[in-house]
Amino acid sequence: MAAAALGAGRIPDDVTLVAVTKYAQMDWVQALAEIAPSSDFGESRPQQLAERAQLLPGIRWHLIGPLQRNKIRKTLPVVSRIHSVDSLKLLQDIERIALEEGLHPKVLLEINLVQDPAKHGFHRDLLLSHLDEICKVRSTQVVGLMTMAAHSDSGEDSRPTFAGLRELRDELARRSPWPLPELSMGMTGDFEVAIEEGATHVRIGSALWDGLE
Ligand SMILES: *Cc1c(COP(=O)(O)O)cnc(C)c1O
Numbered sequence: 505m506a507a508a509a510l511g512a513g514r515i516p517d518d519v520t521l522v523a524v525t526k527y528a529q530m531d532w533v534q535a536l537a538e539i540a541p542s543s544d545f546g547e548s549r550p551q552q553l554a555e556r557a558q559l560l561p562g563i564r565w566h567l568i569g570p571l572q573r574n575k576i577r578k579t580l581p582v583v584s585r586i587h588s589v590d591s592l593k594l595l596q597d598i599e600r601i602a603l604e605e606g607l608h609p610k611v612l613l614e615i616n617l618v619q620d621p622a623k624h625g626f627h628r629d630l631l632l633s634h635l636d637e638i639c640k641v642r643s644t645q646v647v648g649l650m651t652m653a654a655h656s657d658s659g660e661d662s663r664p665t666f667a668g669l670r671e672l673r674d675e676l677a678r679r680s681p682w683p684l685p686e687l688s689m690g691m692t693g694d695f696e697v698a699i700e701e702g703a704t705h706v707r708i709g710s711a712l713w714d715g716l717e
Contacts, residue, residue: 505706508696519699522546522566522688524709530556532716537563544584546707550575557582568650568688568707570624576601580609587650587688587705590614590624592634595641602643610645612688613638617668618654625651628672632679639680648686648704649673659694666690666701 506516524546525533537543537560545560547553548569557565564584571579571588576598579586589595589611602609616625631638638646651669653662666689677684690698690706698706 505695505699508699512700514699519703520544520705522568522705522707523712524548524568524691524707525556526552526569527709528713528716530559532713534560536712544705546587546709550579554578554582566705566707571598573597577605580605580607583609585647585686585688585705586611587707588612588614588624590616590626592637595638595644595646599641599644608643608645610647612648612650612686613646614650615669615672617651617665617672620654623652631672631676635676635679646680646682646684648684648688649676650688650705652691653689653694656693659697662690662694663697663701666694666698666703670702 505519505521509516509519522544523536526548533556541562544564544566546566546568550567550571553565553567565582567579567583567586568588571586571594580602586609598609614625616623616627649669649672651665653665669687669689673684673687686704687702688705689703692708692711695706695708
């Protein structure tokens with residue numbers, strides 16, 4: 505990661521590694537937290553995140569997968585970021601509960617930039633057409649955008665998607681009240697390219713755990 509950042513003329517500290525722990529057994533997660541106690545860990549299931557956050561409260565936890573409505577209240581107090589806000593409805597539900605609970609959760613809007621029906625997220629045109637509604641949230645802090653590239657054996661194939669997310673961010677930053685500094689993009693197969701295209705958060709799972717079984 506540091507090499508990719510320096511190679512792109514960026515400061516390595518400006519890119520946060522979110523260690524994706526969804527595949528890892530709890531004793532491995534605990535071991536990693538002992539080596540790196542103030543790290544960022546990511547989970548894709550709210551239930552598992554809540555359980556693990558209770559055991560490891562010193563870690564900054566990131567939700568990177570779908571958030572069901574009935575899990576919002578339990579999730580908000582234990583997460584540092586929700587990367588996966590993929591609909592206006594979900595954003596509005598988070599806002600309502602944040603208001604009720606007196607919380608100011610940080611969220612990223614998940615954007616679907618690839619033609620893959622299995623992927624979650626706002627399509628660009630829908631996002632822009634809902635922008636007035638999106639911009640009404642006050643308790644919720646929209647801090648950036650997240651995306652996943654189409655699966656490929658070559659990280660280079662993700663570049664247009666990642667560049668597209670950065671361009672969309674620049675456009676939204678002009679048209680919304682928020683500067684949207686954060687770009688969550690890049691996984692094990694394409695994080696170098698993501699850093700070159702401006703990622704502030706890379707979400708890396710298998711590279712950390714492969715071989716441990
Ligand atoms: C699992 C997951 C990752 C990590 O993927 P790896 O290829 O294992 O690094 C990143 N982001 C999301 C949203 C995920 O669900």
